[in-house]
Amino acid sequence: MKAYVDPDLCTGCELCVDICPEVFSMNGDIAIAVKDAVPAEAEEAAQDAGDQCPVGAIIVE
Ligand code: SF4
Secondary structure: OEEEEOOOOOOOOOHHHHHOOOOEEEEOOEEEEOOOEOOHHHHHHHHHHHHHOOOOOEEEO
């Protein structure tokens, strides 16, 4: 699984960082995916973050 944050959509609410700190981190005012290859143990949390991002800025595939 891979995860990305669309920097044009992210509002910097930090929800994804709260849900899945293994993958998401703040970079100034926006979140980034620090590992684009999601570790197996973090896949569920990364998917949750993608589902819950209020602006749909997270792509997990
Ligand atoms: S949950 Fe979405 S809007 Fe909020 S910081 Fe993460 S990527 Fe950005």
